[in-house]
Amino acid sequence: MSIKVTNLSFIYSPKTPFEKVALDNISFEIAEGETMGIIGSTGSGKSTLIQHLNGLIRTTKGNITVCDIDLTSKRPNLKKLRSLVGMLFQYPEYQLFADTVFKDVCFGPLNFGFSQKAAEEAAEEALRLVGLNFDDVRDRSPFELSGGEKRRVAIAGVLASKPKILVLDEPTAGLDPAGKREMLDLIRSLKGDSIKTVIMISHNMDEIAEYADRVLVMDNGKIIKDSHPRALFSDISMFKETGLKLPHSVNISTLLRARGFEIGTPLNINELLTNICDRMEGSK
């Protein structure tokens, strides 16, 4: 279930005045079991990159292999690929279309060749998994649900096809703080049994610091950094250059460091507090 990308490049509208290099010679590997965060400013190529992983954009230059499916081959098995790689787009609630929630969630599994019964079972399981009251929502129209509920239905629609790899493009955008937390906890709880690998684009550094165990930093179609979040956020100079923000906990530790109070690089609020307490006890 690993992903291997080598020398991938992609240009939008080549040979026109609108030409734009979206990806510029990108190489990386993701092993099974990793939670990979992708960060970078708008237009840095993050979305283009993940659309390649699902064969939504055909590879024009370079190689991609996902779970032993070679995407550069002439006719890759896209159905199989897309059933293995679940993709949740930005604002996924805008792709809901069916007249009931249940039918919408069944759409994916039925497309991937599940039998009607298997699809319905998978849909029910997925709806319960995302924390919706199944009997309550199954026959309602997806358009009359609240924003947060719609997004859960959209996620269930992806999960119902039982993917092994989950790719998320800003899953928390537009949610309130409580909704954000619930979403991230949901993603974390999903990983393990059936979903092995998670790839997540985010603009929120706190989320990346807390949830990812590896981070790719993209800038102008290139990968400028590929490291563990702690190593990444320890080197502040890169963030000053690219204009990316730092997690709050790292900001606080940097301010403390400037005043001679060294607490390392905490990746979340709990770590920050623990480190401060440890340090204060140590200095007593």
Add this chain to the structure above:
Amino acid sequence: MRDIAFGQYYPADSVIHKLDSRIKLILVVVYVVGVFLVNSFISYIPVALFLLSTILLSKVSLIKVMKSIKGILFIIMFTSLLNIFFNKVDNVLWSWGFLVITDGGLKIAAKLALRLLLLVAGTSMLTFTTTPMGITDGLESIMKPLKLIKVPVHDIAITMSITLRFIPILIEEIDKIIMAQKARGASFDTGGLVKRIKAYLPVLIPLFVSAFRRADELALAMDARCYNATQNRTKLKELKCKKRDLIALFITTIYLILVITIPMFFPIILDFFSK
């Protein structure tokens, strides 16, 4: 969806781009009138020359213009074929059962194909060289006299510019929705016609939902900023006729005169050379 060439603006720094959009609108109308006035092959020469020089002056790549024609190539071929077989004029060249080709029919079909080609290529030069905003501003200005008979000219113009502005947004939206449904295993290029049309339902429904949502949000936003179309609004970019616009008008007038008069003069010129 992104590769639709017809009706797309092609940014470049050229005389044609800089022309007053009102003048360009008038020029296009004159050009189209010229194309319809053509009744012999020889009159196509000034039309083609006029079009070619416009394309060269505008710095729009020829490939782009070709692409705009590509979209209607099917219609051109279809109408030409119909014309070849249904016009039975003059000598029969070839016949097979009820299918008859005459040289008169061939001539009519060729003229029609040329006319369609020149029409599409010419009108797409307007959209290649004028921004949607430019076109609506020009239209609004040309239609100003209609205000006297209480035609809501400004409302029409703003509706048009909003429509034009939303086309790329909706195309982008379609792309996104198609991708999202493809990721859920939808396929749009397999099965029979009915199956394919059905396959687009999961795209069309979210598209309509989002188009209505956007329209609603835009209306609220305009309302919130007290948008009012009835007062005399001022413009950021005032349209002004310059010297180059007059020159363009002059050249176009000559073009129209040539198109009309060439069939009359051509026999005389031919006579002159054959003597």
